[in-house]
Amino acid sequence: MATSSAADMETFLTGLAGKDRSNIEKHLAACDAEPDPTHGKLWRRLAVGLRRLAPLPVQTVGQHAVQFFIADGKYRMQVFALEDARDGRLMIYLPDILEKAEKAGAPLGVLKPEALDAANTPNPSPHIKHMLGWNRKAVRLTLPTRATPQQISAAESLCALAADRWANAGKNGK
Numbered sequence: 060m061a062t063s064s065a066a067d068m069e070t071f072l073t074g075l076a077g078k079d080r081s082n083i084e085k086h087l088a089a090c091d092a093e094p095d096p097t098h099g100k101l102w103r104r105l106a107v108g109l110r111r112l113a114p115l116p117v118q119t120v121g122q123h124a125v126q127f128f129i130a131d132g133k134y135r136m137q138v139f140a141l142e143d144a145r146d147g148r149l150m151i152y153l154p155d156i157l158e159k160a161e162k163a164g165a166p167l168g169v170l171k172p173e174a175l176d177a178a179n180t181p182n183p184s185p186h187i188k189h190m191l192g193w194n195r196k197a198v199r200l201t202l203p204t205r206a207t208p209q210q211i212s213a214a215e216s217l218c219a220l221a222a223d224r225w226a227n228a229g230k231n232g233k
Contacts (some may be wrong), residue, residue: 061216064102066109067107082119083116089122089145098204101211105151105202108215109139112222124186130226137189138225139218148201151214153221154164155196160220 072080083106090099106125110117113127115135120126127139140152155174160167175187176196183191190197200214 070112071107073205074181074185079119082122086122113138120186140186140194147204151200152197160217169209169213170200
């Protein structure tokens with residue numbers, strides 16, 4: 060993933076319901092009104108990158124969270140969430156791939172990932188509740204809006220590693 064252009068952002072918004080598009084545009088307007096442009100740039104970069112990994116249209120939960128989906132037969136399955144309460148932190152939720160990431164030598168220390176499951180998150184927020192339960196687990200990555208290049212790169216690598224699971228399943232016919 061790399062920085063996103065206006066064309067990338069327009070592609071990201073393509074196919075969204077009016078409410079979802081409006082929520083994202085309002086959120087970005089608030090981010091862009093901040094004195095430091097890094098918040099809006101990072102949000103755009105992460106959102107566009109996650110949409111590339113999970114290509115179905117996104118769904119918003121208010122103006123603070125975006126859910127990302129992949130096809131699951133005739134249904135869809137949530138695989139990522141991007142949360143921004145505009146408190147100086149962006150949170151990325153992804154399937155639990157910590158064991159796989161450790162084996163691959165991913166630099167987890169720069170991110171301090173948090174493992175989430177139904178036991179330690181008994182009342183999950185609406186934007187992540189479909190990622191937990193039924194033996195599903197997730198990971199929360201918290202990035203400051205002024206994240207270092209190492210933190211951004213590590214987060215993007217973990218998301219790409221998670222996406223390998225469904226990308227390879229599609230190639231193998233599973």
